[in-house]
Amino acid sequence: MRSTYNNKAILIWLILGCALVISMVVIGGITRLTQSGLSIVEWKPISGITPPLSQDEWQQTFQQYKESPEFIHYRKNFTLADFKEIYFWEYLHRLLGRIIGIIFLLPFLYFWIKGYLDSSLKNKLIVIFFLGLFQGVLGWYMVKSGLMNVPHVSHYRLAAHLITAFGLIAYIFWVILDFIPQKRIRSNSLFFLNLSFLLLLIFQICFGAFVAGLKAGKWYNTFPKMGDEWIPSSFHYEFKHYGLWAMIESPPVVQFVHRSLAYIIFVLGLIIFFQAYQKLKYFPKTVIFLMILIVAQFTLGVFTLLYAVPISLGVLHQIFAAFLMLSGIYLVKSTTPFGKS
Numbered sequence: 001m002r003s004t005y006n007n008k009a010i011l012i013w014l015i016l017g018c019a020l021v022i023s024m025v026v027i028g029g030i031t032r033l034t035q036s037g038l039s040i041v042e043w044k045p046i047s048g049i050t051p052p053l054s055q056d057e058w059q060q061t062f063q064q065y066k067e068s069p070e071f072i073h074y075r076k077n078f079t080l081a082d083f084k085e086i087y088f089w090e091y092l093h094r095l096l097g098r099i100i101g102i103i104f105l106l107p108f109l110y111f112w113i114k115g116y117l118d119s120s121l122k123n124k125l126i127v128i129f130f131l132g133l134f135q136g137v138l139g140w141y142m143v144k145s146g147l148m149n150v151p152h153v154s155h156y157r158l159a160a161h162l163i164t165a166f167g168l169i170a171y172i173f174w175v176i177l178d179f180i181p182q183k184r185i186r187s188n189s190l191f192f193l194n195l196s197f198l199l200l201l202i203f204q205i206c207f208g209a210f211v212a213g214l215k216a217g218k219w220y221n222t223f224p225k226m227g228d229e230w231i232p233s234s235f236h237y238e239f240k241h242y243g244l245w246a247m248i249e250s251p252p253v254v255q256f257v258h259r260s261l262a263y264i265i266f267v268l269g270l271i272i273f274f275q276a277y278q279k280l281k282y283f284p285k286t287v288i289f290l291m292i293l294i295v296a297q298f299t300l301g302v303f304t305l306l307y308a309v310p311i312s313l314g315v316l317h318q319i320f321a322a323f324l325m326l327s328g329i330y331l332v333k334s335t336t337p338f339g340k341s
Contacts (some may be wrong), residue, residue, distance in 0.1 A: 011179045013107050017128075018172040020100045022322050025165050027093045032158075032212060033311045036086035038070045040094065041147055043140040049098055051091050060083070070151035092202040097136055104132060131168045138164055140187045155213025162209040166202070166325060173326050176332045185335045187279050191335040193272050198328035200268065204261040205321055210310050211258050216251035217309040223302050226256065255305075262301055269294040272331070286331060293324045 031037050041064050045106070052058040062083050065071055071078060082098040108125055111117050115252045117125065142157040171319050220226040238250040269291055276287045304313040 006111075006114075007179055010116065010121075010178065012109060014172055014176045014179075017100065017104055018176060020096070020103065021132075021165065021169050021172065022319070024093070024096050024164070025098060025169070025322060026315055026319060027089065027096060028162075029315045030311060031089040033085060033091045033314050035095075035111060036087055036089040037148060037153065038068060038146045038151060039065060039083065039086040040143075041065060041068050043143075045098075045136070048094065051087075061087070065079070068147055068151065068242075069149060070146065073151050084141055091271075099140070101132060101136075102129060103316055104129065104165060108262075121175075124171075128168070128172055128175070131164070134322065135161070135164050135168055153213065155210050158213040159206050159209035162212075162281055163185060163202070165204055166205055166322065169322060170325060170329055174229055175334065177330065182334050184334055185280070186336055188337045190272070190275060190279060191332070191337045192257045193268070193275060194328065194331040194335055197265070197268050197272060198325070198332050200261070200265055201321075201325055201328050202314070204258070207254065207258045207261060209320065210248055210254045211251075214249075214251040216255040216258070217305060219255055221250045223306060226252070226259075226341070231256070236282045266294055268300055287333065290327045293320060293327055296320055297324050329333075 006212045038184045040061075052061045058080060062080050063081060075082075111120065138157070138161050141154050145157050146153040151224075183202065220232070224230075226232050232252060235246075235253060235256070238246045238253050242249050242253075247257060248254060272289050273287055275282070277283050297317070300313060300317045300320055304310075307313060
């Protein structure tokens, strides 16, 4: 049996875990934007926890990097000091992943042994554990794609890595909400609007990963038009070259899709906002908060584009995507269609 005290301890632990995974995504974004992700060319889940500690170890690690395609094609002038700068972010990213694993696993075993977990919660926590483990393996699978012949990670693998991270955050938050009493709104229309918003947002996050992987944010740094046109005439050649795959492989087309989805999400947010008022005769704080996040995220996206994706704005844009997703999850959890309890 779980007491109120045990529930509180588990809740704090889950909130800490969710916050750490969000931090992991943030550091992953910095790693990508500083082009540091290919600095560590080996995956050593256990021994890799220790960075180079001596000058000889640094030289050995640097020599391994010198044999990578990234150094050969782009960074032949890199010094050891330059290498240490990019090594730092990738090492920190991997270290935090290991720390998250420890912070999750040890309390999990403790709560299990003490009998604080019922069978339902055990199953949910096991899912969280394997999602986290899979995320680590997928991260290396992504990095490995940039260590072959072409020194760029596959944008498909990057998208899979990011979506899995957001999925982990979403699932932990979903479990957290089980510990928090909620007054549910019974409405078919609101439930399906909220669910549609969340699914569309996840789709948008995936395209955000495509934008990042293809460096599509460096194209058409103008708003609201793309250059001097609403739909660039060059798209004719993009589709001729890629076919329909241009939707996910052509940088300018991917940016266009990402922009278009942002408009749709904004409009859908407004529909939810006024639909909630129509049903309840007042604006719930959660819906007001959702609209604030949508406006903030849309504005961040515009400025991130106009300034050609500086690190600060790129990272903020990613953080707000996570907060927006959590807000969407909360709205889905707080509504239920008729006939459901």
